[in-house]
Amino acid sequence: MDMKTLRVEALRRVIGPLSQKDFADQHDLDASYLSQILNGHRGLGEKAALNLEQKIGLAPGVLVNPGGYGSNVIEGEFTRHEVVREQSPAYQAMLGIASPRAIAIIDKLARAAAKGKLKESDLVLLEGIAGLLEKANSEKP
Known part of the structure; x- marks a missing residue:
């Protein structure tokens, strides 16, 4: 061939x-x-x-x-x-606990970032959203 x-x-x-x-x-x-x-x-x-x-x-x-x-x-x-993801310990750790939908969303964001389709302001906004979600979900029983 x-x-x-x-x-x-x-x-x-x-x-x-x-x-x-x-x-x-x-x-x-x-x-x-x-x-x-x-x-x-x-x-x-x-x-x-x-x-x-x-x-x-x-x-x-x-x-x-x-x-x-x-x-x-x-x-x-x-x-x-x-x-x-072989070089990402955080991704490997997430696989055992995150939902398939969460993993798919993170993959989509990673692809967009790798292609340069996210601006610095987008990343700041995403980081803020992640912090708010983490705080809101940690307060739930």
Whole structure:
């Protein structure tokens, strides 16, 4: 197989059981672009693979070089979320106690921050909201 085909197969494994539309929506991708790549109407070159890795939040090499480090990640050694969060002890601790919805919201915020879509004023506001929620919920029996 050539490298572009290997990259498409790696992308399919990253998408996993999600539909193309759900995956695109979850990662703020254009669903038609994703469909074109997966159906062979558009190649997945190195630059496009690198951009997708960054948008999705994958470790470097998962799509750019699927025969190297990336193939181990997507073939079951780690899940996508573990790759993204492997350096975050706070995220690991939260997994055992937070609801799935809370985790999904935090993931969405993390993706937006990683893409530079949150301004400093947004972060200050989010920090304030988190503090207020923490205080309000700690006062409940």
